[in-house]
Amino acid sequence: xxxxxxxxxxxxxxxxxxxxxxxxxxxxxxxxxxxxxxxxxxxxxxxxxxxxxxxxxxxxxxxxxxxxxxxxxxxxxxxxxxxxxxxxxxxxxxxxxxxxxxxxxxxxxxxxxxxxxxxxxxxxxxxxxxxxxxxxxxxxxxxxxxxxxxxxxxxxxxxxxxxxxxxxxxxxxxxxxxxxxxxxxxxxxxxxxxxxxxxxxxxxxxxxxxxxxxxxxxxxxxxxxxxxxxxxxxxxxxxxxxxxxxxxxxxxxxxxxxxxxxxxxxxxxxxxxxxxxxxxxxxxxxxxxxxxxxxxxxxxxxxxxxxxx
Amino acid sequence: xxxxxxxxxxxxxxxxxxxxxxxxxxxxxxxxxxxxxxxxxxxxxxxxxxxxxxxxxxxxxxxxxxxxxxxxxxxxxxxxxxxxxxxxxxxxxxxxxxxxxxxxxxxxxxxxxxxxxxxxxxxxxxxxxxxxxxxxxxxxxxxxxxxxxxxxxxxxxxxxxxxxxxxxxxxxxxxxxxxxxxxxxxxxxxxxxxxxxxxxxxxxxxxxxxxxxxxxxxxxxxxxxxxxxxxxxxxxxxxxxxxxxxxxxxxxxxxxxxxxxxxxxxxxxxxxxxxxxxxxxxxxxxxxxxxxxxxxxxxxxxxxxxxxxxxxxxxxxxxxxxxxxxxxxxxxxxxxxxxxxxxxxxxxxxxxx
Numbered sequence: 001x002x003x004x005x006x007x008x009x010x011x012x013x014x015x016x017x018x019x020x021x022x023x024x025x026x027x028x029x030x031x032x033x034x035x036x037x038x039x040x041x042x043x044x045x046x047x048x049x050x051x052x053x054x055x056x057x058x059x060x061x062x063x064x065x066x067x068x069x070x071x072x073x074x075x076x077x078x079x080x081x082x083x084x085x086x087x088x089x090x091x092x093x094x095x096x097x098x099x100x101x102x103x104x105x106x107x108x109x110x111x112x113x114x115x116x117x118x119x120x121x122x123x124x125x126x127x128x129x130x131x132x133x134x135x136x137x138x139x140x141x142x143x144x145x146x147x148x149x150x151x152x153x154x155x156x157x158x159x160x161x162x163x164x165x166x167x168x169x170x171x172x173x174x175x176x177x178x179x180x181x182x183x184x185x186x187x188x189x190x191x192x193x194x195x196x197x198x199x200x201x202x203x204x205x206x207x208x209x210x211x212x213x214x215x216x217x218x219x220x221x222x223x224x225x226x227x228x229x230x231x232x233x234x235x236x237x238x239x240x241x242x243x244x245x246x247x248x249x250x251x252x253x254x255x256x257x258x259x260x261x262x263x264x265x266x267x268x269x270x271x272x273x274x275x276x277x278x279x280x281x282x283x284x285x286x287x288x289x290x291x292x293x294x295x296x297x298x299x300x301x302x303x304x305x306x307x308x309x
Numbered sequence: 310x311x312x313x314x315x316x317x318x319x320x321x322x323x324x325x326x327x328x329x330x331x332x333x334x335x336x337x338x339x340x341x342x343x344x345x346x347x348x349x350x351x352x353x354x355x356x357x358x359x360x361x362x363x364x365x366x367x368x369x370x371x372x373x374x375x376x377x378x379x380x381x382x383x384x385x386x387x388x389x390x391x392x393x394x395x396x397x398x399x400x401x402x403x404x405x406x407x408x409x410x411x412x413x414x415x416x417x418x419x420x421x422x423x424x425x426x427x428x429x430x431x432x433x434x435x436x437x438x439x440x441x442x443x444x445x446x447x448x449x450x451x452x453x454x455x456x457x458x459x460x461x462x463x464x465x466x467x468x469x470x471x472x473x474x475x476x477x478x479x480x481x482x483x484x485x486x487x488x489x490x491x492x493x494x495x496x497x498x499x500x501x502x503x504x505x506x507x508x509x510x511x512x513x514x515x516x517x518x519x520x521x522x523x524x525x526x527x528x529x530x531x532x533x534x535x536x537x538x539x540x541x542x543x544x545x546x547x548x549x550x551x552x553x554x555x556x557x558x559x560x561x562x563x564x565x566x567x568x569x570x571x572x573x574x575x576x577x578x579x580x581x582x583x584x585x586x587x588x589x590x591x592x593x594x595x596x597x598x599x600x601x602x603x604x605x606x607x608x609x610x611x612x613x614x615x616x617x618x619x620x621x622x623x624x625x626x627x628x629x630x631x632x633x634x635x636x637x638x639x640x641x642x643x644x645x646x647x648x649x650x651x652x653x654x655x656x657x658x659x660x661x662x
Binding site for chain 2: 046086090093094095096097099100101103104105106107108109110111112114115117118229232233235236239273274275276278279282283285286289290293294295296307
């Protein structure tokens, strides 16, 4: 679905950008929400890239075999749950480094994904039905630009749900307690390791749903470069969002929009700095971090136990 | 940690990983013993396969040091991939600019510029952590992306060779300006750089006051500050040295393997390098051993495809399983008493009684 905003001028670019941001934001949304849940419990999962790829290949395979893309999404979430659980168990062993475990999980997850991906030579798997937001317009380009995957709305719902869980429920309080001060949490009788295990596993499940979007949305094919490193960005996105699920949405839209910016500018004839435009969110994240961090103070909103053994 | 443990624990972890991967193969209907035989043959079975292994090990030696050297000072660097890429870019830019110079001078320029580019890249990331409190893990990840964007911009733009159509690449180096091979082999001198760098890193960390000061920073920053060590300068220099190694890995890829800069600069050696360093428990000697092992695994991907019809990603599955098990084995140290270690400890009691 290459966008054709020509002839619509700046308006067309704006719609293309909005549509592109909504589409491109979906994987970012799920990996950042998954990472947010993980980090709220006080652990880092750097291995979301592997989870994303396994989610993508699982969703593709199950959708192709059963003909039901929604089963594909569920299967992806289940695989993500397992990968998250492996990471959770591994990083809770004494002397195992979170960062190294994350990188090992990237290699393990992407290796498995590429291994099973080789078998799915089918050109296309059944895709998720799309939600048409552009029916008010008679312009075909706008209609196609605003045809959005239902996962976009599920992602928004999950973000608000997580926000509610963190602020209003005792489960959320337990997760935050485990993440902020595990010793105090233990003193209150909270099973910190159990809470973390569940949070990290569920975080993996969420990230894998983001992977499902990659293969169950146009063009609905599997390729090894499909994630383009979006899973690696999870950690940076969560920092950008200051560990708030709702701000994860904004961060995901920003990163998705920046991704759409390059092609939009290209359609305007501005091609000179395509790759640098694509990299602008990374530069922005770095600049924001440099501007707001100090060696003596932790970032506002950062779970207290994060990065400590 | 006893000496016996440092041998038995990693070997046991590898064995456990191999059993799990063997079960994976068996589940797919392939005889795991034959698969291991193929891996051995393709990675270590003959002088020819050793050459393949050594070629793949050389960038890993350098990338492993990129994490291992700053780790001594307590800083986790994972921006290796970015440092490889900017090192490669520095190398190709200076290499193309010095094509009129004699090859030796040109290669020296490439080497230095790659080392400086990679070094500054990582030093920047480490400095951000030390002076601004921005975790080097995060800045390293972000800088990886910026480096790749920079590379794409350069090889699609000013450095682009118009004859490279599908796979954009820079202008090539002339054959006499490329890094040479050991005579009679296809092993390039990147291996020399890697091995020399490991020896130097070992000497620096284990045998100099600088290395000792680094270890103090890594052990206890406050103690280091109280004893008047310039902590900031030390960790940034450690970052620079590590980054310089990764930068040289980029130079080797450009000057020896491809003869030009293209997308294969970010082939993932940087990420594997991080694991090499962790599996080597941040020791330069360990980096050599693990690089050879992983290099051999990487070299055997094609063989599995030819001999068993397994996709080349199979080797990534094996790598992932092995890495997970070896990392997990870190937790075993000191938990289980080995029979002879126990009897050794029991002696003083016996003497007292």
